[in-house]
Amino acid sequence: MHQLGQILTDRGSKYAVSGLAVTDRAAVDAALKDLKRTKSYAKATHNTWAVLLSEGGPLKGDDGETGAGMIIVRMLEREALFDHLIVVTRWYGGKHLGGDRFRHVQTCVRAYLDDVITR
Structure with missing residues (x-):
């Protein structure tokens, strides 16, 4: 999983962003489980996620x-x-x-997309 780590802090809340290529719901579930093996991510208040599957459409949590x-x-x-x-x-x-908090989600996703697209 590609992790950019902490992107921003606001009023004590900290935000990070991660991602990877997946092909189906099983891969999504496995990736989320793998992310939460890291203690700090397991203890996070929210791990919000989404993917657009070419076979199956959008999924989100x-x-x-x-x-x-x-x-x-x-x-x-x-x-x-x-x-x-x-x-x-x-x-x-x-x-x-x-x-x-929604602006912060956008900021994190934009940072991730900019990093992935420029690779």
Whole structure:
């Protein structure tokens, strides 16, 4: 799994982004399980994810961060990036971020896409 690590911090919450190529739901589940083998990711408040499968369409998981998975789906659609799982991880810092949390998800996904596309 390609991990960019911590991308940003806001009011104590920390965000990281990870991803890799996948071909089906079983690969998504295996990747999420593998990510959570790392103690810090297992203890994260949210591991929000999404993928556009060329065979099966979009899949997403909000992991308690309602609406965040759809943000990732929309960004993948705009880039036409299929069969690539992106996971945005948040460690809650004790203060509610309101709508800013969605901007932070976008920032993380953009950083990941910029890194992957320029490789």
